[in-house]
Amino acid sequence: MQKGYQLFFAILAVMVVSWLGLVVFPQVQLGNQSTREVKEIGRHYPTEPGSLVLNGRKVYQQAGCVSCHTQQIRQSGYAFDLVLNEVGDFPESVAAKLVEAGKAAGVQVTNEKAQEQMANLPSTFLEGVAFSVAQEVLQIFKDSGAKVAPNILPLGSDIERGWGPRQTVGLDYLYDQPLLMGQQRLGPDLANVGARLNDRQWHLKHLYHPRSVVAQSGMPAYTYLFDVQPIGEESSPDALALEGEYAPEEGLEVVPKPEALALVDYLLSLKIENPVFEAPYMFTQAEPGEANNVEMEQAQ
Amino acid sequence: MSSKPKKSNQSKKSSNDREPGVSKAPISVIFFVVTVLLAYWAMMELNTRAGGFNRYVYGPYESYKVVEAVQPGSGDDPIKRGADIYRNICSPCHQASGMGAPGQFPPLAGSDWVNVEGPNRMLRIVLNGLNGPIDVNGETWNAVMPGFGDVIASDEDLAAVISYVRNSWTNEASICTPEEAAAARADSGDRGRAWTATELLALPLEVQ
Numbered sequence: 332m333q334k335g336y337q338l339f340f341a342i343l344a345v346m347v348v349s350w351l352g353l354v355v356f357p358q359v360q361l362g363n364q365s366t367r368e369v370k371e372i373g374r375h376y377p378t379e380p381g382s383l384v385l386n387g388r389k390v391y392q393q394a395g396c397v398s399c400h401t402q403q404i405r406q407s408g409y410a411f412d413l414v415l416n417e418v419g420d421f422p423e424s425v426a427a428k429l430v431e432a433g434k435a436a437g438v439q440v441t442n443e444k445a446q447e448q449m450a451n452l453p454s455t456f457l458e459g460v461a462f463s464v465a466q467e468v469l470q471i472f473k474d475s476g477a478k479v480a481p482n483i484l485p486l487g488s489d490i491e492r493g494w495g496p497r498q499t500v501g502l503d504y505l506y507d508q509p510l511l512m513g514q515q516r517l518g519p520d521l522a523n524v525g526a527r528l529n530d531r532q533w534h535l536k537h538l539y540h541p542r543s544v545v546a547q548s549g550m551p552a553y554t555y556l557f558d559v560q561p562i563g564e565e566s567s568p569d570a571l572a573l574e575g576e577y578a579p580e581e582g583l584e585v586v587p588k589p590e591a592l593a594l595v596d597y598l599l600s601l602k603i604e605n606p607v608f609e610a611p612y613m614f615t616q617a618e619p620g621e622a623n624n625v626e627m628e629q630a631q
Numbered sequence: 632m633s634s635k636p637k638k639s640n641q642s643k644k645s646s647n648d649r650e651p652g653v654s655k656a657p658i659s660v661i662f663f664v665v666t667v668l669l670a671y672w673a674m675m676e677l678n679t680r681a682g683g684f685n686r687y688v689y690g691p692y693e694s695y696k697v698v699e700a701v702q703p704g705s706g707d708d709p710i711k712r713g714a715d716i717y718r719n720i721c722s723p724c725h726q727a728s729g730m731g732a733p734g735q736f737p738p739l740a741g742s743d744w745v746n747v748e749g750p751n752r753m754l755r756i757v758l759n760g761l762n763g764p765i766d767v768n769g770e771t772w773n774a775v776m777p778g779f780g781d782v783i784a785s786d787e788d789l790a791a792v793i794s795y796v797r798n799s800w801t802n803e804a805s806i807c808t809p810e811e812a813a814a815a816r817a818d819s820g821d822r823g824r825a826w827t828a829t830e831l832l833a834l835p836l837e838v839q
Contacts, residue, residue, distance in 0.1 A: 421808070
């Protein structure tokens, strides 16, 4: 072979450059992270998963959930809501500044409207404005005595679907080994499923027969995670409350195996419910209960 | 290369069987042009969209500066700004707690000179200083405070530090605006000497 060494070094150079770019550099950029204090929740994030959750994670891998479900929330943009929290000592100048701020954002704000906004505090006087506009408005209100807060809103189709409040970042996967981020979305994203669908019974029924809870679901039924057994003297406390065509025959009951319970533990542990520095959003302590029930009815 | 046909006569080889090698044929100029353009495009792409290769910069955020700027609660808050100025200029004497030092520096926290309607008298003290006895919360202090009108040259900074003192610890008083600070500064003009408590008490509470 003529000039084989040239060919050899050319191939080596291509391999080395790709390896540096695809393996070494990302490791330098993203590797070596550790949990850190998130001031909004007053504790370190993320926390190490418990053994039950890790068992469930194994079931998740074995059942192949990762081939149809992702665990990554994407974000395509961000905007700001501007909220007037306090008027301060100079209401007239603040009213004029509200009109001026409206002009900066391209919104018609009349003096009456400004008065109305100042009367109902806190009032969101501009919605979904760009970063540059938000900065301009903050500049307008600087040293006016009024308190104006910019609330950041992550934007994107995933966030519109209610799959999570913000995009996922490297830190969220700190304990995700091997990474179960997923590549295909034949089903919905699960990065925040523990917060979206926080109901153990719902998940068990859904695993046993997805169409018993979501009529148009295309997910296979994981019946092998459950025992169909005759009811003993009393029905088992774990038995699923199934109805209609999905209910077992008379005298039988459907009881989840430990694998199913572990898998549901894992699913309920999947939560994106605090901001991190890389992906900020306006964090408010969620009221437990109500929001989840609404979500449950709309779940696809 | 490995499947060499068993033919002894080399000249009969078809072009496919020829040993691969490096020819001296010139490479088209277009190849170089396209390569350079691709490299340029790639560098521009990395320059504008890679977020400086910072581990904290993701997705729609352009740079670390932007991520920092969009953090909730990082708006331009005069109180926060005032806290920085207070830490640098005022806290050596009046302490970070605002309690001052017994017998030397009167307290600002809960002071009856701070918790009043307007910031006029406070502004004068900070601008030109204070000399001689002064009653604070029923106690008489005899101390000298230099003026900081030159040190705190910006009216916004002056207003910020006054606002901070008037709204920190247990104090609850109005915000001082830069306009008020500017008016007090203009009124003091080239006074050039410290105030006494008697002179200050003759001044109105609000900036005129």
